[in-house]
Amino acid sequence: MNSDEAILGRCPDCGERIPETWLLVEYEKNDGTDGVWAECPACEDVVAPEESG
Structure with missing residues (x-):
């Protein structure tokens, strides 16, 4: 990446x-607040990404 x-x-x-x-x-x-839905490239599920910390 x-x-x-x-x-x-x-x-x-x-x-x-x-x-x-x-x-x-x-x-x-x-x-x-803003929300997003995305597809996970690894498990291919549609998810609400969690903040990276």
Whole structure:
């Protein structure tokens, strides 16, 4: 993976880093914060990426 590629976060299922290119949907939650759904390139599940820390 290119080190300059933006990361959305990590897959909550397998822990794999999810690049921004795997983004499926961006939306605004009821509380006004932004949410995203992305496909995990490793386990191929659609997930809400967790913040990488």
